[in-house]
Amino acid sequence: MPELPEVETIRRDLSARILNKTIRDVAVLDLTLLTGHPLRGKLHRKLTVEDFRGRVKGRTIRNLGRRGKYIIMELADETALILHLRMTGQLLLSAPSIRERAVFEFTDGSKLWFVDRRRFGEILHTPDWRNEKCLRGLGIEPLEGELDSAFLKKAFLKRDTPIHSALLNQQILAGLGNIYVVEALHRAKIHPARKAGKISEEQRGRLAESIKNVLEESIRNRGYSMHTYVDALGKKGRSQLFSLAYGKEGKPCTFCGTLMRRKVLTGRGVVFCPSCQK
DNA sequence: AGTCGCCTGGTA
């Protein structure tokens, strides 16, 4: 579900509410939540719920960080939890209405619930988060200064893939998902199927700015609540109110009035203006 | 580089 702006909103909520709290206990009700649990898949580190509980109990939360769509919860013993919400994961500071996959209880009696209808999300406990493969492979943070036309030129060099899938590639830019890619391409007036390596200098410049703008704007609006996303307080974001392309199939383009079209590109539904986006 | 599987629920 959540992309960079949603994950960042949750990170900020959590940082304001649970920083320096100590975990009294954690209950894991869905074993497949734990990365490395045998029930989850191949790469298993023989991690049991009891192992996990033992590593986390009594630890104090020293920092809440983010890389791309990952939340990094650093603990006082220098280890960390790396959390990914995938499509429908939620981190809630008040009791959820659907079954929780895990509950953290703090020594002051407050709690943090991990809720996740489709159960794709996961939590990894790691002694050395900076060296975890899932984080090391990530590309740059789009809002931390390096994103410009020159960066995109280098990143897209000889890429024979549609610009839409290049932007979803977390190894180039970390944190973009389908919503913001669709929005950014529309605002930059680039057709989603254009080959990444073939877009012009001018288009690259517009694209870099559009990406930063849609992400910053959405963080200000506390995320995009189209399907299930809510923040850590259970509240919806407002970004969807300002969407120009995502979810606008069949509606007139804001720039030229042509009806917006939808097509499937590398398995994802994309909406675009067939007239403006070249 | 594209497709499938992981899961569940909402909507046409």
Added chain:
DNA sequence: TACCAGGCGACT
């Protein structure tokens, strides 16, 4: 009933 959904990694 069928198709769709803010993701990602293992396949081909």
